[in-house]
Amino acid sequence: MSLVRIRNVHKSFGALEVLKGIDLDVAAGEVVVILGPSGSGKSTLLRCINHLEAIDRGVIDVDGAQIGHTMRHSRLVKLSAAAIVRQRRQIGMVFQSFNLYPHMTALENIIEAPVGVHGEPRAAAIAHAHELLARMGLADKATAYPRQLSGGQQQRVAIARALAIRPKLLLFDEPTSALDPELVGEVLATMRDLAGQGLTMIVVTHEIGFARDAADRVVFMDDGHVIEQGTPAAVLEAPTHPRTRLFLSRFMRQ
Amino acid sequence: MDDAARDVARAHRPFPLGRGLLWLAVMLIAADFAWIVAGNGNFGWPVVASYLTTASVLEGLSVTLGLTVVAMTLGVLIGLPIAIARLSNDRLLGGLAGLYIWFFRGTPLLVQLIFWYNLSTLFPEIAISIPFGPTLLHWNTNDVITPMTAAIAGLSLNEAAYMAEIIRGGLLSVDRGQVEATDAFGMTRAYALRRIILPQAMRAIVPPTGNQLISMIKATSLVSVIAMADLLYSVQTIYNRTFEVIPMLLVAVLWYLLVTSVLNVGQGWLERRFARGSERGQPA
Numbered sequence: 001m002s003l004v005r006i007r008n009v010h011k012s013f014g015a016l017e018v019l020k021g022i023d024l025d026v027a028a029g030e031v032v033v034i035l036g037p038s039g040s041g042k043s044t045l046l047r048c049i050n051h052l053e054a055i056d057r058g059v060i061d062v063d064g065a066q067i068g069h070t071m072r073h074s075r076l077v078k079l080s081a082a083a084i085v086r087q088r089r090q091i092g093m094v095f096q097s098f099n100l101y102p103h104m105t106a107l108e109n110i111i112e113a114p115v116g117v118h119g120e121p122r123a124a125a126i127a128h129a130h131e132l133l134a135r136m137g138l139a140d141k142a143t144a145y146p147r148q149l150s151g152g153q154q155q156r157v158a159i160a161r162a163l164a165i166r167p168k169l170l171l172f173d174e175p176t177s178a179l180d181p182e183l184v185g186e187v188l189a190t191m192r193d194l195a196g197q198g199l200t201m202i203v204v205t206h207e208i209g210f211a212r213d214a215a216d217r218v219v220f221m222d223d224g225h226v227i228e229q230g231t232p233a234a235v236l237e238a239p240t241h242p243r244t245r246l247f248l249s250r251f252m253r254q
Numbered sequence: 255m256d257d258a259a260r261d262v263a264r265a266h267r268p269f270p271l272g273r274g275l276l277w278l279a280v281m282l283i284a285a286d287f288a289w290i291v292a293g294n295g296n297f298g299w300p301v302v303a304s305y306l307t308t309a310s311v312l313e314g315l316s317v318t319l320g321l322t323v324v325a326m327t328l329g330v331l332i333g334l335p336i337a338i339a340r341l342s343n344d345r346l347l348g349g350l351a352g353l354y355i356w357f358f359r360g361t362p363l364l365v366q367l368i369f370w371y372n373l374s375t376l377f378p379e380i381a382i383s384i385p386f387g388p389t390l391l392h393w394n395t396n397d398v399i400t401p402m403t404a405a406i407a408g409l410s411l412n413e414a415a416y417m418a419e420i421i422r423g424g425l426l427s428v429d430r431g432q433v434e435a436t437d438a439f440g441m442t443r444a445y446a447l448r449r450i451i452l453p454q455a456m457r458a459i460v461p462p463t464g465n466q467l468i469s470m471i472k473a474t475s476l477v478s479v480i481a482m483a484d485l486l487y488s489v490q491t492i493y494n495r496t497f498e499v500i501p502m503l504l505v506a507v508l509w510y511l512l513v514t515s516v517l518n519v520g521q522g523w524l525e526r527r528f529a530r531g532s533e534r535g536q537p538a
């Protein structure tokens with residue numbers, strides 16, 4: 001069974017329909033990269049999966065539970081705000097602009113949710129955080145504040161922060177787009193490591209190289225639709241849809 | 255080019271003659287002013303000295319300080335939920351908060367104080383009851399409203415309106431991405447506010463709050479009109495008897511200045527405390 005199951009999802013902002021019937025499945029342990037032009041609805045889809053945005057139509061299930069809704073006496077009811085908050089706790093998210101807590105050190109950033117939200121004992125959370133920082137190559141940065149770190153280091157702390165809650169699913173929204181070109185590589189390398197470790201990841205990115213060698217599947221979105229998906233080899237080397245071809249040709253030329 | 259001789263590490267600073275002369279001129283004028291003030295018998299410095307620590311003045315001072323602390327604390331405690339209500343998506347809550355701020359900021363504090371003091375003429379009895387239903391508890395208004403309670407109600411409810419706007423501004427100054435992150439990590443609104451949003455908002459909240467506190471110390475002098483024995487009231491009581499108006503007012507002025515100076519120092523400390531993680535003022 002798939003970990004994430006998305007069926008006929010529609011989402012509008014006012015009169016603007018951004019998602020126009022999305023179907024997508026992500027199996028446990030799978031790494032899915034979503035590509036597509038700006039404004040095609042990639043971020044919106046990601047944000048719908050952890051209910052940062054509410055969908056207008058369709059169904060999203062994560063690990064067998066419907067996001068934002070539940071069946072009660074064979075009637076579908078919206079979950080309370082508190083229940084939605086609880087649902088999100090199994091999903092980690094990494095943002096384009098990092099969004100680290102600037103008043104906390106790297107270590108404090110990482111243990112905040114495990115201790116404060118998940119009720120993990122502080123000592124265990126700190127040990128786990130040090131382990132994660134070491135994995136990110138940041139063992140010596142535990143006491144640094146975000147502003148004292150480079151963009152690449154900040155994003156790796158943000159990845160450690162997302163991993164610290166032991167998520168069932170990790171969402172990445174353009175994690176390298178805010179980075180200087182020379183810092184992109186270190187973050188992508190970290191993400192490649194994670195991809196090889198059986199984590200379930202949905203990654204929105206413009207890094208075709210990462211899609212080629214880290215993704216199990218590439219999904220191409222355009223104008224609120226999934227127009228093509230398949231193995232990286234199939235979608236990147238032999239795209240069938242003209243819009244995919246157009247998009248990729250722009251990137252390949254670079 | 256002799257780079258060793260031109261190394262900026264060896265540079266000397268020329269003597270700033272212009273600034274030196276300016277300093278000298280300012281010092282001279284200040285000294286002269288101090289001399290005039292000290293030598294003018296009408297200021298009555300010996301009287302100031304003898305009354306500065308009189309029991310009734312100190313009592314008045316403690317009333318002023320106590321009232322300031324209580325009214326400010328209540329003002330913040332009431333202002334915080336009003337600020338949160340004002341920012342909520344709930345139209346009813348937001349509207350009520352807006353109405354509160356509109357009313358209490360829109361009417362003079364002096365009028366509000368006198369209004370609370372004379373509440374009994376409007377409502378001779380105060381009661382807790384179910385709307386249109388039975389009464390659960392009731393009091394005689396004159397027993398509840400003393401100069402003290404009227405002063406606390408007037409000052410704190412007024413302060414809450416200003417603090418609500420200051421806190422709201424602080425909350426709005428926090429980056430949107432921070433709210434995103436707390437949502438994505440499944441934090442409840444209250445938890446996110448306490449741990450993530452408010453600590454960052456404090457940088458924008460502390461300086462204007464220090465300003466409010468200093469205004470509040472002076473605003474408490476208004477309570478002398480409802481016969482509350484604060485610092486101003488106690489020096490007035492003395493000069494009504496001795497007719498030494500200026501020296502007694504100087505007693506009050508010196509105390510007000512001393513207290514506000516202490517607060518300035520405290521504010522600087524708080525500002526550094528909440529600058530944690532920002533470029534300016536890295537903690538060790």
Ligand SMILES: Nc1ncnc2c1ncn2[C@@H]1O[C@H](COP(=O)(O)OP(=O)(O)OP(=O)(O)O)[C@@H](O)[C@H]1O
Pocket residue numbers: 013016018036037038039040041042043044045
């Ligand atoms: N909160 C919002 N309110 C109104 N419109 C929105 C909102 N969020 C997104 N949109 C609009 O929805 C469309 C899709 O946005 P989305 O961010 O999902 O695109 P994207 O594929 O992630 O693009 P990019 O590659 O530029 O990040 C855009 O036209 C955007 O302006």
Ligand SMILES: [Mg+2]
Pocket residue numbers: 042043044173174
């Ligand atoms: Mg986007």
